[in-house]
Amino acid sequence: xxxxxxxxxxxxxxxxxxxxxxxxxxxxxxxxxxxxxxxxxxxxxxxxxxxxxxxxxxxxxxxxxxxxxxxxxxxxxxxxxxxxxxxxxxxxxxxxxxxxxxxxxxxxxxxxxxxxxxxxxxxxxxxxxxxxxxxxxxxxxxxxxxxxxxxxxxxxxxxxxxxxxxxxxxxxxxxxxxxxxxxxxxxxxxxxxxxxxxxxxxxxxxxxxxxxxxxxxxxxxxxxxxxxxxxxxxxxxxxxxxxxxxxxxxxxxxxxxxxxxxxxxxxxxxxxxxxxxxxxxxxxxxxxxx
Ligand SMILES: [Zn+2]
Numbered sequence: 001x002x003x004x005x006x007x008x009x010x011x012x013x014x015x016x017x018x019x020x021x022x023x024x025x026x027x028x029x030x031x032x033x034x035x036x037x038x039x040x041x042x043x044x045x046x047x048x049x050x051x052x053x054x055x056x057x058x059x060x061x062x063x064x065x066x067x068x069x070x071x072x073x074x075x076x077x078x079x080x081x082x083x084x085x086x087x088x089x090x091x092x093x094x095x096x097x098x099x100x101x102x103x104x105x106x107x108x109x110x111x112x113x114x115x116x117x118x119x120x121x122x123x124x125x126x127x128x129x130x131x132x133x134x135x136x137x138x139x140x141x142x143x144x145x146x147x148x149x150x151x152x153x154x155x156x157x158x159x160x161x162x163x164x165x166x167x168x169x170x171x172x173x174x175x176x177x178x179x180x181x182x183x184x185x186x187x188x189x190x191x192x193x194x195x196x197x198x199x200x201x202x203x204x205x206x207x208x209x210x211x212x213x214x215x216x217x218x219x220x221x222x223x224x225x226x227x228x229x230x231x232x233x234x235x236x237x238x239x240x241x242x243x244x245x246x247x248x249x250x251x252x253x254x255x256x257x258x259x260x261x262x263x264x265x266x267x268x269x270x271x272x273x274x275x276x277x278x279x280x281x282x283x284x285x286x287x288x289x290x
Contacts, residue, residue, distance in 0.1 A: 056091035077273030084111035114174035189270035218260025
C-alpha cells in the first residue's frame with residue numbers, strides 16, 4: 001500500500017506532531033508519546049470514517065490496527081536495540097473509493113541505561129561444541145520466525161498480567177551480559193525470582209504456538225496473542241499446556257524451574273511485537289481499556 005501511495009498522494013501529506021488534529025478530522029495519539037527503547041506505545045486513531053482500513057508504521061516497523069474506542073489502535077514496539085533519536089510515524093487511512101489520507105509525524109525515542117551483569121556459568125553452557133552451536137542457532141531462528149509471524153485475530157484484551165507471583169521485582173531486561181569474563185548478547189527478557197514449582201500463568205489470552213525443550217531456554221512456552229504480539233516463558237520445570245491450546249489471561253501454563261541455561265529456579269519472561277523485542281514491563285504497563 002505504501003508503495004502505491006508514494007507518488008500520487010504527496011499533496012495529502014500532513015506533517016504532525018505525535019498528537020494533533022489531522023486533516024479530515026482524523027486524530028492520532030501515541031501513548032507514551034516519547035517511548036524509551038524497549039517500550040510499547042499505543043497508537044490510537046480517532047475521527048476516521050466507518051469501514052476505513054488503516055496501515056502504518058512507527059520507526060520503520062509496521063503497525064497492525066484493530067478496532068478500538070470508536071476508532072482504531074495499534075501497538076508500536078520499540079526494539080531494545082533501536083538507536084535513540086527522532087523517527088517518523090506514518091498512517092494511511094484507506095477509505096473505499098476515496099484516495100487514502102496519509103498522516104505522518106515525528107516521534108522521539110529516548111535512550112535508556114541498561115545494567116551490566118557479570119555471571120559465572122559452567123564452561124559447558126558457554127563454550128559450545130559445533131553441534132550444540134548449530135542446535136542453539138536453529139532454535140533461536142525458530143523463535144525469531146515465530147515472533148515475526150502476524151496472525152490475524154486479536155486474542156488479547158485489556159491489561160497484561162504478571163506471569164508469576166514473585167517475592168521481589170523482576171530484573172535484568174536489556175542487561176549487557178558478561179559471562180565468564182566475556183561479553184555476550186544482551187538479555188532480552190525479564191527475570192522473576194521464584195521457587196521451583198511456582199505456577200506460571202499466561203500474561204493475556206492467546207494461543208500456545210510452541211511448547212519445547214531448547215538448549216538455552218530449557219522447557220518453554222510461547223503464546224501468540226494475535227496481531228504480532230507474543231510472550232515467551234523459559235526455564236520451566238513443567239509445562240501444563242499443549243501447542244494450539246487457547247489460554248485465558250491468568251491461566252496456568254506451567255511451573256517455574258531451572259531448565260536450560262539457568263543459574264537457579266526463576267522465570268525468564270519475554271515479549272515481542274512483530275520482530276521488535278520489548279520490555280515485558282512495558283507491556284504490563286499498557287493501559288488498554290477494553
Ligand atoms: Zn533471563
